[in-house]
Amino acid sequence: MSDADAQDDHGFTRRRLLRTAAVAGAGTALAWSTPAGTALAASPGSAASPASAAAQVDRTGWLAHPGRPVQPRFRWWWPDGLVDPREIRREVDQIADAGFGGVEIAAVTHSLDDKTVLHVAENGWGTPVWTARVEAALDQAAKRGITIDLTAGPSWPTAVPSITADSEAAVKELAHGSVQVAGGATYTGPVPAPLVAAASGVTRQQLVLVQAARVDTANSTRKETGLSFSSVRDLTGQVADGSISWTAPPDGEWVLIAYWLRGSGQTPESGPHTSPTAYVVDHFSEAGAQAVIDFWEAHILTAPVRRLLKKAGGALFEDSLEIETAALQWTPGLPAAFEKHCGYALEPYLPAVILSKSNQVFAFDAALTRQVRHDFWETVSRLFDDHHVAVLKKWAHSLGLKLRMQPYGLQTDAIATASILDIPEGESLGFKNLDDYRCLAGGRDMAGRTILSCESGAYTGGAYNTTWQKFLTTMGGAYAAGVNQTVVHGFSYATTPGVKWPGYAAFTPYHGKVGYGESWGPRQPTWQHVPDISGYLSRIHQVLQSGTARADVAVFRQTGYTATGIGASWFTASGVPLGWTHQFISAPLLELPGAKVSGGRLAPQGPAYKALFIEGDFFSGSACTLQVRDAERLLDFTKAGLPIVMLGAWDTATVPGLPADGENERLQTVIGELLTQPRVRRVSGQGPRPPARCPQGRGILNKTTPPKPPKNI
Numbered sequence: 113m114s115d116a117d118a119q120d121d122h123g124f125t126r127r128r129l130l131r132t133a134a135v136a137g138a139g140t141a142l143a144w145s146t147p148a149g150t151a152l153a154a155s156p157g158s159a160a161s162p163a164s165a166a167a168q169v170d171r172t173g174w175l176a177h178p179g180r181p182v183q184p185r186f187r188w189w190w191p192d193g194l195v196d197p198r199e200i201r202r203e204v205d206q207i208a209d210a211g212f213g214g215v216e217i218a219a220v221t222h223s224l225d226d227k228t229v230l231h232v233a234e235n236g237w238g239t240p241v242w243t244a245r246v247e248a249a250l251d252q253a254a255k256r257g258i259t260i261d262l263t264a265g266p267s268w269p270t271a272v273p274s275i276t277a278d279s280e281a282a283v284k285e286l287a288h289g290s291v292q293v294a295g296g297a298t299y300t301g302p303v304p305a306p307l308v309a310a311a312s313g314v315t316r317q318q319l320v321l322v323q324a325a326r327v328d329t330a331n332s333t334r335k336e337t338g339l340s341f342s343s344v345r346d347l348t349g350q351v352a353d354g355s356i357s358w359t360a361p362p363d364g365e366w367v368l369i370a371y372w373l374r375g376s377g378q379t380p381e382s383g384p385h386t387s388p389t390a391y392v393v394d395h396f397s398e399a400g401a402q403a404v405i406d407f408w409e410a411h412i413l414t415a416p417v418r419r420l421l422k423k424a425g426g427a428l429f430e431d432s433l434e435i436e437t438a439a440l441q442w443t444p445g446l447p448a449a450f451e452k453h454c455g456y457a458l459e460p461y462l463p464a465v466i467l468s469k470s471n472q473v474f475a476f477d478a479a480l481t482r483q484v485r486h487d488f489w490e491t492v493s494r495l496f497d498d499h500h501v502a503v504l505k506k507w508a509h510s511l512g513l514k515l516r517m518q519p520y521g522l523q524t525d526a527i528a529t530a531s532i533l534d535i536p537e538g539e540s541l542g543f544k545n546l547d548d549y550r551c552l553a554g555g556r557d558m559a560g561r562t563i564l565s566c567e568s569g570a571y572t573g574g575a576y577n578t579t580w581q582k583f584l585t586t587m588g589g590a591y592a593a594g595v596n597q598t599v600v601h602g603f604s605y606a607t608t609p610g611v612k613w614p615g616y617a618a619f620t621p622y623h624g625k626v627g628y629g630e631s632w633g634p635r636q637p638t639w640q641h642v643p644d645i646s647g648y649l650s651r652i653h654q655v656l657q658s659g660t661a662r663a664d665v666a667v668f669r670q671t672g673y674t675a676t677g678i679g680a681s682w683f684t685a686s687g688v689p690l691g692w693t694h695q696f697i698s699a700p701l702l703e704l705p706g707a708k709v710s711g712g713r714l715a716p717q718g719p720a721y722k723a724l725f726i727e728g729d730f731f732s733g734s735a736c737t738l739q740v741r742d743a744e745r746l747l748d749f750t751k752a753g754l755p756i757v758m759l760g761a762w763d764t765a766t767v768p769g770l771p772a773d774g775e776n777e778r779l780q781t782v783i784g785e786l787l788t789q790p791r792v793r794r795v796s797g798q799g800p801r802p803p804a805r806c807p808q809g810r811g812i813l814n815k816t817t818p819p820k821p822p823k824n825i
Contacts (some may be wrong), residue, residue: 192235217263250424266385311377323368368541428511433520449494461725548675562657565599601629
């Protein structure tokens, strides 16, 4: 945070407050046990000791005794509903006594080789037994002043047992089949069946389109068959009774492609958790979100649970978007949404976006392929935000809950989604570096929200060997990158049938090996010291959730992925060691109410960025791309006083998606004017260059070689 000398509401500067927090981290426990208003004596003529300074600053006990809302939380692993109400209450007490402010109840049964012991028909997620156990947890939490978070479905991704794999609300995929046809030859036979068989539980599939296209080896890549876009033709009208007869033109080799819509049949992780089986919901349609709401309203939200959620409810939680399919993620409304958003029909371009086992199959020329794929995933991102996130958030609020989510895992704009969520969350296991957190922090701060949460301390093979020292070392970097809430991974329920000493551990054994993360709790040898850890974390949270988070530089991302490990040229490698701070923002954030410039700062009431940095899109071959509307916003920003640094060949920039007539020309006109502005600096990415000073702010921008983007996200 910058502006560290600004006073907060308690009458002392943020810099002094941060120094006080550092004292806390050094282990000066005496300062935190000093009664409010009491200062420790210093020797005559000597400077006050750090502990004495801390005690005088913390006269109100604000830092010595942080309240429940800022205390760390536990991910509390249950073997579904196979838990005892008395043990639940006992564990709530153990967690509260250890200085934790809340828990997230999660159904995690990876360590159980024999899932029959769960008797999910009786004890599964969402059953009356499970709901009664949740009621007991909420009741005890209310008594102890802590809060309970609940997952939207059993395990992850979000699923409910009230739908089948074929239901409208179930997660969908678009599968394809193809056959080669020589020039001048006639294909007569069944429409090509999907290359990938349907998953278990899927009983229906619908043919939605049949196309033919000429093979163009000039457009082929190592993994993709090149096609000529101008040759694509719709043959759906020639299908009769599931068969087709078609003669290919004589010029070259052709491919006949059929597209099939069906449920993907995905079920939540480490099931079964329910009877009947729960299927993952469609995350891109309101039908999917409504299925979640309808199940909760009918089966979980009893009168006592509703009442207790108002007292002890924290957040509705959804884990990362591990929506897995052997084909292409899909929703029936996607073509219409695509045409409305992008201004052209998706169907002729489908070969360029279809997937098989996570791999692209066909490609047009490189530029067209990149543009269409950009437009496709941008549309998917909008559908996810509008039909899933926004709908669940509104409903959660009606229950007195917030919505906490890990908004990544697909090729969607996680930065934009973070700005919508009440509490965006990252994770120490899946995030590859601190810039992954900075993506979510940019969305949080531009939207004026407070919390960036982290699923913390999950290490591969970490069960029964993770130390708090390792945990705190991991989290130190996350806090520096914007995290200010810690959800510890995790606290296991005491036991299950057949489990031996030291008790149930949700992730160990895992496929016969040591699993993920420590199983914290009273049977863990260091538990007696945990209040010291929780107190330390609480003081960090207290400081980091107070005031307003600031950052020096906003790094603009044309594609707002996170959990990629992709950093920012200059700033990550050289800016951070020089003392610069940065976050990432994406295009939708430019439309937020706080996206204004005053006093040379972007979002002056929020992160108050001193400069904006733009480079080529790492996820599209580092191409210099901008939407016209975004370029116009940047022009307005710099005319209002914001310094902008642009890395790359921006005088030849193009729009990221398929351009409308004249759109690239309009973009280049706007960028041409942008580059003439006195507060804009353009630097080349070619060859060695002397350091370039940022037009405003402190520090030197040193050129570094940008990392290569991953081939697949």
